[in-house]
Amino acid sequence: MLKIGPYSFQSRLLLGTGKYPNYEIQKNAVEISEAEILTFAVRRMNIFEPSQPNFLELLEPSKYTLLPNTAGAKTAEEAVRIAKLAKASGLCDMIKVEVIGCDKTLLPDPVETLKATEELVKEGFIVLPYTSDDVVLARKLQELGCHAIMPGASPIGSGQGIINPVNLSFIIEQAEVPVIVDAGIGSPADAALAMELGADGVLLNTAVAAAKDPVKMAKAMKLAIEAGRLGFEAGRMKKKRYATASSPKEGMITG
Numbered sequence: 681m682l683k684i685g686p687y688s689f690q691s692r693l694l695l696g697t698g699k700y701p702n703y704e705i706q707k708n709a710v711e712i713s714e715a716e717i718l719t720f721a722v723r724r725m726n727i728f729e730p731s732q733p734n735f736l737e738l739l740e741p742s743k744y745t746l747l748p749n750t751a752g753a754k755t756a757e758e759a760v761r762i763a764k765l766a767k768a769s770g771l772c773d774m775i776k777v778e779v780i781g782c783d784k785t786l787l788p789d790p791v792e793t794l795k796a797t798e799e800l801v802k803e804g805f806i807v808l809p810y811t812s813d814d815v816v817l818a819r820k821l822q823e824l825g826c827h828a829i830m831p832g833a834s835p836i837g838s839g840q841g842i843i844n845p846v847n848l849s850f851i852i853e854q855a856e857v858p859v860i861v862d863a864g865i866g867s868p869a870d871a872a873l874a875m876e877l878g879a880d881g882v883l884l885n886t887a888v889a890a891a892k893d894p895v896k897m898a899k900a901m902k903l904a905i906e907a908g909r910l911g912f913e914a915g916r917m918k919k920k921r922y923a924t925a926s927s928p929k930e931g932m933i934t935g
């Protein structure tokens with residue numbers, strides 16, 4: 681079970697809602713993934729334009745928790761404003777803090793992310809900051825009282841997978857709140873690796889939305905995350921430098 685603040689979830693897969701070929705494929709992908717948390721950019725929500733189409737209207741609302749994100753914010757002030765707008769619209773008190781510091785890499789601005797997290801925690805939000813895989817920054821976000829840490833595997837939408845598994849494992853080792861690997865996952869193998877490293881969950885979007893068959897990929901991601909988690913819980917064997925026979929001769933019963 682994944683616990684974030686006061687909320688509990690069976691699924692450890694969190695899905696983004698952008699870039700799908702069409703709403704029908706998106707709906708089928710979301711359903712087959714069995715994800716319970718869907719994140720979306722508040723600025724794309726048409727909150728104040730009810731006549732505009734909105735993907736979330738196609739879903740059974742009781743099955744999903746909406747995780748608004750502050751995509752588009754470049755300062756803490758903007759992120760806080762977006763978060764308050766989402767809460768005032770009655771969406772959810774959880775917020776994914778995303779403050780981008782570089783247009784080319786879409787990497788987060790660490791200073792503004794810290795500021796926004798501090799402010800939103802004080803305001804009583806359930807705060808999930810998107811961060812780089814910086815170990816010290818992750819610790820500082822935790823000290824500010826965030827409810828989950830979301831380190832990127834690699835740049836958003838790049839599909840490069842986990843660039844620095846060592847940093848990720850340090851972040852996981854020191855964390856007292858859930859660690860959800862967010863951004864850059866390209867394949868089910870990447871998602872399984874994140875879970876095998878001990879992550880509590882994976883948030884992804886492009887790997888499913890941009891797959892040749894998004895519905896099949898959504899199912900593959902679900903299975904990979906479950907398999908990776910099981911593997912983590914089972915505890916992998918130690919790596920050895922040399923071979924060890926699978927059928928050792930010692931201890932054999934001889935006639």
Ligand SMILES: CC(=O)[C@@H](O)[C@H](O)COP(=O)(O)O
Nearest residue numbers: 696836837863864884885886
């Ligand atoms: C949807 C969302 O929140 C993205 O900003 C997120 O980080 C996913 O990234 P990928 O598209 O690389 O999976």
